[in-house]
Amino acid sequence: MTGHLQADELLMIVSIACYILGALALGVYFFSREEWLRNLGAPLAIAGCLAQFAQLIVRFETTHIWPLLNLYGSLSLFAAMSVAIFIGFAIRYKMWFAGGFVLAIAAIALAYGVTWNEGTMPAVPSLQSYWAKVHVPIVVSSYAAFLVAFVFSCIYLIKYYAEARIAVVESSVELAGTGMTMRVSGDTPSLETAAASGNRTAAWLTTLPSLAQLDVIVYRAVAIGLPLISLGIITGAAWAKEAWGAYWQWDPKETAALATWIVYLAYMHLHTRNAWRGMRTNWVSVGGFMLVIFTYLGVNIWISGLHSYKM
Amino acid sequence: MARARTRVLISRSMLQARSTYDDFIRTFGSVLFAVSLFLVWGLLTLIGVIVDQGKDAATYLASYPAPVARAIVRLGFDNIYHSPWYVGIIALILTSLAVCTFKRVIPARLPALRPVKIDKIPLHASIGVRGDEARVRARIEQFFRSRGWHVRNRSFEGTEWSFADKFNWARRGVLIAHLGFVIIAAGTTVYWARGFSGDTAIVTGESVEIPQTHAVIKLNDFAYRISPILTKSGMVYQPIDYVSHVTVTGNDGIPKPMTVRVNHPIDIDGTLYYQASYGFAMRFTVTHNGKRDAQLSDRIVAEGETIDLPGTHTSVGYDRFVPTVDRRSGMPAPDPRVNDPAVVLSVTQNGSNAGSALVPLRTWIDAGSGWRIVPAQYLLFSGFQYRYDPGIPLVGIGALVLLTGLIVSFYFLPARLFVRIDETAGACSVGLAATTVKGYDIFETQFRELIEELKRAMDPPESRTDFSPVEAF
Ligand code: HEM
Numbered sequence: 001m002t003g004h005l006q007a008d009e010l011l012m013i014v015s016i017a018c019y020i021l022g023a024l025a026l027g028v029y030f031f032s033r034e035e036w037l038r039n040l041g042a043p044l045a046i047a048g049c050l051a052q053f054a055q056l057i058v059r060f061e062t063t064h065i066w067p068l069l070n071l072y073g074s075l076s077l078f079a080a081m082s083v084a085i086f087i088g089f090a091i092r093y094k095m096w097f098a099g100g101f102v103l104a105i106a107a108i109a110l111a112y113g114v115t116w117n118e119g120t121m122p123a124v125p126s127l128q129s130y131w132a133k134v135h136v137p138i139v140v141s142s143y144a145a146f147l148v149a150f151v152f153s154c155i156y157l158i159k160y161y162a163e164a165r166i167a168v169v170e171s172s173v174e175l176a177g178t179g180m181t182m183r184v185s186g187d188t189p190s191l192e193t194a195a196a197s198g199n200r201t202a203a204w205l206t207t208l209p210s211l212a213q214l215d216v217i218v219y220r221a222v223a224i225g226l227p228l229i230s231l232g233i234i235t236g237a238a239w240a241k242e243a244w245g246a247y248w249q250w251d252p253k254e255t256a257a258l259a260t261w262i263v264y265l266a267y268m269h270l271h272t273r274n275a276w277r278g279m280r281t282n283w284v285s286v287g288g289f290m291l292v293i294f295t296y297l298g299v300n301i302w303i304s305g306l307h308s309y310k311m
Numbered sequence: 312m313a314r315a316r317t318r319v320l321i322s323r324s325m326l327q328a329r330s331t332y333d334d335f336i337r338t339f340g341s342v343l344f345a346v347s348l349f350l351v352w353g354l355l356t357l358i359g360v361i362v363d364q365g366k367d368a369a370t371y372l373a374s375y376p377a378p379v380a381r382a383i384v385r386l387g388f389d390n391i392y393h394s395p396w397y398v399g400i401i402a403l404i405l406t407s408l409a410v411c412t413f414k415r416v417i418p419a420r421l422p423a424l425r426p427v428k429i430d431k432i433p434l435h436a437s438i439g440v441r442g443d444e445a446r447v448r449a450r451i452e453q454f455f456r457s458r459g460w461h462v463r464n465r466s467f468e469g470t471e472w473s474f475a476d477k478f479n480w481a482r483r484g485v486l487i488a489h490l491g492f493v494i495i496a497a498g499t500t501v502y503w504a505r506g507f508s509g510d511t512a513i514v515t516g517e518s519v520e521i522p523q524t525h526a527v528i529k530l531n532d533f534a535y536r537i538s539p540i541l542t543k544s545g546m547v548y549q550p551i552d553y554v555s556h557v558t559v560t561g562n563d564g565i566p567k568p569m570t571v572r573v574n575h576p577i578d579i580d581g582t583l584y585y586q587a588s589y590g591f592a593m594r595f596t597v598t599h600n601g602k603r604d605a606q607l608s609d610r611i612v613a614e615g616e617t618i619d620l621p622g623t624h625t626s627v628g629y630d631r632f633v634p635t636v637d638r639r640s641g642m643p644a645p646d647p648r649v650n651d652p653a654v655v656l657s658v659t660q661n662g663s664n665a666g667s668a669l670v671p672l673r674t675w676i677d678a679g680s681g682w683r684i685v686p687a688q689y690l691l692f693s694g695f696q697y698r699y700d701p702g703i704p705l706v707g708i709g710a711l712v713l714l715t716g717l718i719v720s721f722y723f724l725p726a727r728l729f730v731r732i733d734e735t736a737g738a739c740s741v742g743l744a745a746t747t748v749k750g751y752d753i754f755e756t757q758f759r760e761l762i763e764e765l766k767r768a769m770d771p772p773e774s775r776t777d778f779s780p781v782e783a784f
Contacts, residue, residue, distance in 0.1 A: 117543065129574045212752035212755070213752070215752060216752050216753050219749075219753065223721035223722070226717060226721070227714060227717045227718055227721065230710075230713065230714055230717055231714060234710045234714065237706075237710070241703070242574050242575075242576070243573060243574050243585070244585060244587070244696065245508070245576065245583060245585035245587070245696040245697070245698045246508065246696075246698055246700075247700075247703070247706065248499075250359060250364060250392045252360045255356055255357075255359055255360045256356075256357070256360045258356055259353045259356040259357045259360065262349050262350075262352055262353035262356065263349075263350075263353055265349060266346045266349045266350060266353070269342050269345060269346050269349070270342075270343075270346055271749070272342065272748075272749065273342055273343070274750060276343075277750060277752075299360065
């Protein structure tokens, strides 16, 4: 038993270490774009993530208790899912440069989660439900997707305001002289001119994807998070019905999740409007993530309810 | 003359009604208005998270500055989810949803096939292909069909257009998602109109008749299992199981034994009964000058109830059950299992509190004037919630529909390509433009790749001639 527990703790240390080192490597890569940093950071992210899932499995195998039903387990799944979703985006859309932020937040979440580790404890009766077992991972995965959206929204806004300072004018390019035009959502000509004429900020900004591309990434991350949080609320409601008789009790946790759902719904609707797509929708995504943090941790810490893990 | 004036008046009032109607449609048909409604809905929801719900006015006065507390009560924020604001905002959202569906979503998402100005659409390209129009069109059609596009040709004022659609069916995703929301709203309304809920506590050995259903439930026994677990931050008493054994008599009049535990409700004639709580009721032996008062002594007293002593201005309140008293300190211990039980009793004389005491079972307190009170026996009671909610199937279906709509909306991007072919001297210029329901950025990479592929397919290296198509990128 003790031996196994040590394996679980060892895996936890390995993942935190991988995340910290990976965050450093990819954090520097964000600014410098030295290939070797990405080649170092990416495997560290993958290794940390695998170690985390292994840790959760080992914990379940040794205790036979679903490891996600307390804040320690759920934060650790949150970190693992954030990194996993990010890795998906990084591979699919070549977005490793954002990894430093995701890994840093994952490391903080994990380290904070460890402070809530109370050892092994069987679940209280209301948590002994299959709904609870699927509800928690779904909700936590939606938060992880929103974290990835948040990170790309921040990068979007950094680029947006930095570009504005470089006094960039318009972003659509006419391929004049070719007899043919095509929208190219690349960087604006003035940004490229500024970069060519030695403006270092401009040069760095051109290494980031265009604003339009970043916006699409945020949209795609929210498009993962919103169905997941919807499903999370639905499974939560099914569980509440089984445990407390009513599928909706207006308990602070579920209500805060509803508010979060509403904000991301607002994001999605604003995103259908050309005039709002971009800077404003990205602020909504940032605000939405603040609400995620409130729902996830704030409600547990400040407001007690049926859902508080210490029930 | 009079008739003419009446006609003018009528048409003026009709005009006014018409413009009010137009204003209504314009406002409720705007997405930004809908989003503003969402944000108000979100804000009200959050107020309910932060302000404790369902407490009495004194609680708010104790936790907030007086003007805030008064505002909370006056605005109904103490029961916000049933306040007119909350119900009203949801009604406005549903109205806006209905208007948007007909005025905006259907026209925008299900547009008719129409020609466009190719170069006015941000995603566009044109390529040159040798051959006459019919052959080029056939090859282009073949190209798109083989990649899963649905191709349709239409002629507009003598010009032939081809339209290629992908995931055209998914244009209905938004409608499905919206429909899901409406079904959920309908399901919750059914509960409001026809459902009910309540709670009851039954002491071991006693029966209760549920007022709404007339079902009779007798609690045969209640058991709890609590495990002490040593954690890093100390001893925690973790509840493991709560079980009520009951005998229920429903509409058929036949008593049946049943077991209720947390997460395992029982169903009596369509109403569900849930294990919700438990607690300790008490029997006190009450004596006056050494003589047992039979009436008071037979009474079962619940936590929070009082015993008024006849002929005096004194009452004794049963405040709280303490399952375990720490033997060394004589104070309540955290163990919720019954080891050394006691009760907290408070004495009120002439309306003012005369003190309270922790009284172990089978010991006594003197309440003055010859009255003596002995906490004689504790009786476990089991708390049940019950609920009849005929809206549940609708809410469940609505949730699934909503989820399906979200997945269709987010993962199947309907795109339409407009293809126009102009032939001049044995060569064709093929103009293509693409629109999607989510703007252009999201489709840009795919469009670029598609055009590259099309160029390669239309102009394979082996068939290249002098004709040089204009480079697109
Ligand atoms: C006041 C209530 C609502 C109104 C007026 C409204 C209106 C709209 C409109 C006009 C669109 C855009 C159609 C387009 O431009 O093609 C849209 C999109 C959408 N709506 Fe709603 N909607 C409302 C509530 C909801 C709710 C409660 C849901 C949740 C299920 C929802 C889910 C969606 C989805 C998934 C989209 C597609 C977004 C995208 O494809 O990016 N809507 N809505």
